Amino acid sequence: MHELSICRSIVDIVNRNAAGREVRAVHLQVGQLRQIVPDTLVYCWSLVNDDTPLAGSTLEVESIPAAIRCRSCAATTTISAPVLVCGSCSGTDVEIITGEEFLLTTLDLAEA
Amino acid sequence: MGRFHQHDDDHGHHDLDDKGDHSGYATGTERIEVLERIFDENDRMAAANRADFDAAGVTAVNLMSSPGAGKTALLRHTLERLQGCVRVGIVEGDIETSIDADRLDGFGAAVSLINTANGFGGECHLDAPMVRSALPRLPLAELDLLIVENVGNLVCPAEFQVGEHRRAMVYAITEGEEKPLKYPVMFRSADVVLVNKIDLLPHLDFDLDAFYTNLKAVNPNVPVIETSARTGQGVEQWCDWLSNRRHG
Ligand SMILES: Nc1nc2c(ncn2[C@@H]2O[C@H](COP(=O)(O)OP(=O)(O)OP(=O)(O)O)[C@@H](O)[C@H]2O)c(=O)[nH]1
Ligand SMILES: [Mg+2]
Ligand SMILES: [Zn+2]
Ligand SMILES: [Zn+2]
Numbered sequence: 001m002h003e004l005s006i007c008r009s010i011v012d013i014v015n016r017n018a019a020g021r022e023v024r025a026v027h028l029q030v031g032q033l034r035q036i037v038p039d040t041l042v043y044c045w046s047l048v049n050d051d052t053p054l055a056g057s058t059l060e061v062e063s064i065p066a067a068i069r070c071r072s073c074a075a076t077t078t079i080s081a082p083v084l085v086c087g088s089c090s091g092t093d094v095e096i097i098t099g100e101e102f103l104l105t106t107l108d109l110a111e112a
Numbered sequence: 113m114g115r116f117h118q119h120d121d122d123h124g125h126h127d128l129d130d131k132g133d134h135s136g137y138a139t140g141t142e143r144i145e146v147l148e149r150i151f152d153e154n155d156r157m158a159a160a161n162r163a164d165f166d167a168a169g170v171t172a173v174n175l176m177s178s179p180g181a182g183k184t185a186l187l188r189h190t191l192e193r194l195q196g197c198v199r200v201g202i203v204e205g206d207i208e209t210s211i212d213a214d215r216l217d218g219f220g221a222a223v224s225l226i227n228t229a230n231g232f233g234g235e236c237h238l239d240a241p242m243v244r245s246a247l248p249r250l251p252l253a254e255l256d257l258l259i260v261e262n263v264g265n266l267v268c269p270a271e272f273q274v275g276e277h278r279r280a281m282v283y284a285i286t287e288g289e290e291k292p293l294k295y296p297v298m299f300r301s302a303d304v305v306l307v308n309k310i311d312l313l314p315h316l317d318f319d320l321d322a323f324y325t326n327l328k329a330v331n332p333n334v335p336v337i338e339t340s341a342r343t344g345q346g347v348e349q350w351c352d353w354l355s356n357r358r359h360g
Contacts, residue, residue: 002236002237002267002268002271002272005235005237005239006150009150009151009153009154010150012153013146013148013150013152013153017144017146017148024137024141028150033296033297034271034297035267035268035270035271035295035297036271081293082293082296082297082300082329082330083293083329083330084300084329084330084332085329092328092332093332102149102150102151103147103148103149103150104146104147104148104149104150105145105146105147106143106144106145106146107143107144107146108141108142108143109141109142109143109144110137110139110140110141110142111139111140111141111142
């Protein structure tokens with residue numbers, strides 16, 4: 001699915017930042033509110049990089065839990081389902097504080 | 113795992129001098145910080161599209177749904193109704209065919225087709241570069257409204273901005289009440305939800321209230337319009353929504 005085209009975007013970012021150096025690992029943060037499946041991403045990573053200089057690299061995905069803050073009572077709730085309801089007062093006027101990340105954080109490169 | 117040391121901007125980075133460690137690599141490993149959002153490039157292109165729309169005075173709407181929810185059927189009604197008062201352009205995302213684009217022929221709208229087939233089979237969404245590639249085939253300066261019919265898919269179109277000002281989602285009541293909870297990203301990102309195929313309500317075991325409860329859980333304040341491409345119900349309200357959000 002879209003994990004394939006996402007992997008191609010990641011490849012672009014990796015190649016630009018690695019500037020020709022050997023890449024050993026690529027570290028991502030993926031928020032749990034994203035509909036991006038880490039295992040599928042890792043699988044697609046090997047698929048799109050087969051026969052390329054990135055074939056030996058691994059994709060390491062850190063999953064970031066979703067948390068919301070309530071605008072009426074200021075409570076912060078970590079949510080395990082996509083239901084945006086304050087855990088303290090059941091209000092629905094909430095803002096998402098974490099869980100929407102989709103970042104390439106670091107690269108592990110061979111030392112020159 | 114290799115041995116790492118953090119890249120540290122204050123002190124510069126120093127190389128590990130012991131070449132060869134337990135990692136199996138011949139040289140040490142250096143970790144560098146990147147901190148780039150994966151969708152940055154798409155989002156930059158989306159901003160460029162939006163700037164072009166703004167310059168031409170065009171409002172862009174990204175129309176999304178699962179396969180077969182009724183996007184094209186509703187668009188036929190929409191074009192018929194807006195013909196002569198709102199100048200509409202359509203970008204059609206279709207995996208292999210021009211069937212949907214052909215269905216929209218004859219209503220005076222400019223239609224630009226994007227075939228999303230690629231080496232891996234059909235693309236499951238439109239992204240900003242694809243929409244950009246469709247723009248030269250549209251007379252933007254002569255349009256008021258651009259509707260992008262996305263590829264039918266509840267998952268990834270929501271992740272990719274294409275340069276739209278507003279997002280509209282078509283949900284068909286044949287799909288089951290629990291869909292907002294299963295596909296929250298798209299339901300949450302919608303600025304309006306069209307509850308389509310409402311003409312079928314008497315024939316289905318569909319619990320409309322349960323659906324609205326689920327929808328409210330993920331997107332509490334989203335406006336809803338009940339529509340039917342069979343009877344034309346709701347098309348007027350939908351066209352009002354489209355027209356009210358025009359610039360100027
Ligand atoms: N009864 C009924 N059928 C509808 C309605 N809207 C669409 N349909 C039917 O549903 C089928 C799919 O409609 P389309 O308009 O092709 O759906 P779509 O969302 O454009 O589909 P894709 O572009 O393939 O994702 C067609 O057979 C339509 O006639 C409706 O409101 N009521
Ligand atoms: Mg269609
Ligand atoms: Zn996709
Ligand atoms: Zn609260």
